[in-house]
Amino acid sequence: MRFDHDTLPQRVRFASGAAAENLAAEVAALGARRVMVIAATTEQELAHRITDGLPVVHRHDDVVMHVPVEMAERARAEAAAHGTDVLVSIGGGSTTGLAKAVALTTGLPIVAVPTTYAGSEATPVWGLTQDSRKTTGTDPRVLPRAVVYDASLTLTLPAGLSAASGLNALAHCVDSMWAPRTDPINQALAAEGVRALRTGLPLVVKEPDGLQGREQALYGAYLAAVAFASAGSGLHHKICHVLGGMFDLPHAQTHAVVLPHVLAFNGPQAPEAERRLAAAFDAPTANEGLARLRAHLNAPRSLRELGMPEEGVAAAAEAVVAAAPAGNPRAVTLETISGLLQAAWEGTEPR
Incomplete structure (x- = not known):
């Protein structure tokens, strides 16, 4: 080590x-x-x-x-x-x-x-x-x-927005598993962040006026951010920064939509990170754990519903490829990113 x-x-x-x-x-x-x-x-x-x-x-x-x-x-x-x-x-x-x-x-x-x-x-x-x-x-x-x-x-943050904001935090955890400066400490913090968020966010939705779920979510969000601050910005965040800047999309909801597509894109090429995420989700695979959580939270599913025009996919893909971080687990090409963004725009299941 x-x-x-x-x-x-x-x-x-x-x-x-x-x-x-x-x-x-x-x-x-x-x-x-x-x-x-x-x-x-x-x-x-x-x-x-x-x-x-x-x-x-x-x-x-x-x-x-x-x-x-x-x-x-x-x-x-x-x-x-x-x-x-x-x-x-x-x-x-x-x-x-x-x-x-x-x-x-x-x-x-x-x-x-x-x-x-x-x-x-x-x-x-x-x-x-x-x-x-x-x-x-x-x-x-x-x-x-x-x-x-x-x-x-x-407590005044509605359950739906709490869910989107929490999935934004979860994206910090996922990106920290394979970001440019990731290390075992970042990955340990990120895994604990996933555990806290997947425990806390359903409680926030179930009991919006309760503090237990919100404390777990806030704790998880902090761990996620600390891991991300050290590990650096991975592919997921590069994509969301491009989309937010180009189309003025709502920040948290954009992260919530894009995250499962990036996890499906990178996970197979980062098997150790995928196993740690799956364990943190308490699920057979990281993708299944995230899908369960998103279904429970009724998370937004498509960039289309957030207001992104379909004709923007091509320009966004070019900008993402130009900004993609070095060392991403899977090669980033115009073809693959175009496919990822199209799926996220349509709201289809991640491939």
């Missing part, structure tokens, strides 16, 4: 019902005096409640999926105008992504308070969209200094 593994520096506070207390402790630990709160309009009531008493100088609610460059520039200007010394992001991946875009150019520290299972809060990955093209990269400046997890904050 021989590998190099990076463990990212970040504090995690995980406690249901303690978001306000733990957020205040993190802001105090940073010595911050001028807080900029980033939260979408739909999260403003929650944001006001858990930031009450903090030295907030500005509340920014201009949040859009995939972080358009012009939105990032406006947020950076607001941070500078108000003399911000810490960013507090409250919300899902789009909100965290906007905070990262500000930190990328300003170096401001972030304290993230997630309300979905996106996982962006645990990675140094940033993404910006311009002219229908999403550009991603990694930079230690965008990794939040701390994450405040509180499963009670996800």
Whole structure:
């Protein structure tokens, strides 16, 4: 056994019902005096409640999926105008992504308070969209200094969206099994993430007002993101970044649709990873385990239902092949990726 593994520096506070207390402790630990709160309009009531008493100088609610460059520039200007010394992001991946875009150019520290299972809060990955093209990269400046997890904050996330967001987290686990920098530690974290998510997500659907399932899902999403942050972006995420940037598709639902097709594509060429995933799913095969979970969650099935035009398949396939990571278990060609995307667009069974 021989590998190099990076463990990212970040504090995690995980406690249901303690978001306000733990957020205040993190802001105090940073010595911050001028807080900029980033939260979408739909999260403003929650944001006001858990930031009450903090030295907030500005509340920014201009949040859009995939972080358009012009939105990032406006947020950076607001941070500078108000003399911000810490960013507090409250919300899902789009909100965290906007905070990262500000930190990328300003170096401001972030304290993230997630309300979905996106996982962006645990990675140094940033993404910006311009002219229908999403550009991603990694930079230690965008990794939040701390994450405040509180499963009670996800109670307002509808069961359907919880399922899609959880499958997005599951995609981090699957990609981490064969991503460019994967190692045994990433794979162990990813396998435990799969176990927690396949246990927690059905409970979220069954008991939307219960905390047990949401805590398991949030825990699994964190493990998934930590594994992904170290292992790097695999084929699945390259595909979803292309689709999101080109067609402005909903992030979590796109991951939920594409994941079974990538697992079926790569799994046979990565038998050890496939066996570990199958064990984590408690199923004969990884594909069967994922199919069972998706059926239980009534997950979205096609890119067509998400609004992608069929004529976009060819252009997307070319962009995916150009962006595909080195070392993918199976050779990535225009023909195979076109077939994968067509099947995902139609919503047919993965081949």
